[in-house]
Amino acid sequence: MSGKKRGLGRGLDALLGAGARPTPPATGNGQEQPGDGVLKELPVDLIQRGKYQPRRDIEPESLQDLADSIKAQGVMQPIVVRPISDSRYEIIAGERRWRATQLAGLHSIPTIVRDVPDEAAIAMALIENIQREDLNPIEEAAALQRLQQEFELTQQEVADAIGKSRSTVANLLRLMSLREDVRRLVEHGDLEMGHARALLALEGEHQSQAARTVVARGLSVRQTEALVRKLLEQGQNPQPDQTEPRLDPNIRSLQDDLSQRLGTRVEIRHGAAGKGKLVLSYSSLDELDGILSHIK
Known part of the structure; x- marks a missing residue:
């Protein structure tokens, strides 16, 4: 890990500042929120999926339920984005609300715009999504693992950052094995x-x-x-069959890193001769578009 990332080991607040605090409710357009970014209404087509999004799959049924709610009541909680060019934004937290807003036929969505560097964006995306979104256990475990590895945190530091007990974090991290x-x-x-x-x-x-x-x-x-x-x-748990090749730790690390960066499941099938296949999984055309936006 680079030295600057290890700086998070001295405390997440040192990097995030107010960025890790709960997002305030919408109160207007383009209003400055001291320490929390700018609150404004943005066109949905100027926003793209975040590359640090821990969620891999979004169930169509639950997305439709949220879209119906948004159509009836509007978006109750702003999403969090950061500018990536003069006219485009990347989601830090709230992809599900962004997708549901489009499904509801709305053309804009309330956002909190925070101009933060990549490292802070990683931490904010992981922490806010773990705290706010309904991730499945594997998505949550993968997000916790990345948070721990990116910033060389102890399990206790991860637990403190997301407001969960250390035992809960430990049990989730075990799922990655x-x-x-x-x-x-x-x-x-x-x-x-x-x-x-x-x-x-x-x-x-x-x-x-x-x-x-x-x-x-x-x-x-x-x-x-x-x-x-x-x-x-009954002794039916011998050592794993050595005829079944284990994935090289470096390949697994690269596979996990690509999965996190692209926001989807990635499988690297690496052959002995150096050849192989890179398999990307997606569950909808919207998710495929999000993957392609990171590759282009």
Whole structure:
């Protein structure tokens, strides 16, 4: 990590200042909010998806519900953006509200404009989204991991920054050690966090097989814990099969970094000869547009 990022270890407030404080309610257009940026109404087409957005998937049903609410009552909470050119803005927090506003047919949205550098934008996006948005456990865990790694924070410092207990942060971070296929089941809601915590006791393909069994049988968390205990007692958790190649730590780090920067799941299939494939996942055309805006 660079020295300037490590500066966050001395306290997030040193970098963020007032930026990490809750966003004030909308009170007008173009009004200065001391220490908090400028409050104004911006056209939705001048705003683009934030590259530090921890959310990967937004369920169409929940997005439509929010759009219906916005159509009836308007946007109750401004989104937070930063200028990236003379006429365009990038979202720091509030992508779901921005998407729902477009779905509702509105052409503008109340925003708080904060002119902040990349490092502050990373911290603000992660912290505000973790605190404000309904992230699934894997999205939240990935966001916490990035916050910890980007700024070399302890689990306690991460916990203090987002207003959660250290044990909650520790349990979420443990989810990142799940196998990729098991993480996807948690991310898509097929497994709950309790299931995932139980499955962490298993390794390799045994973890994946147990996860598939839990989903297929619709096992409860208690039943999953019993299944894991049974497998461990029967010695069905040997060391992972060495014939199944593990992802190189450098490739995994690059994969995770690309996932965070593009705001979507990224898979790098790296072959022994140096060739491979880069696979990007998206769940809607809007999400694809957001990915492409970061690549162009």
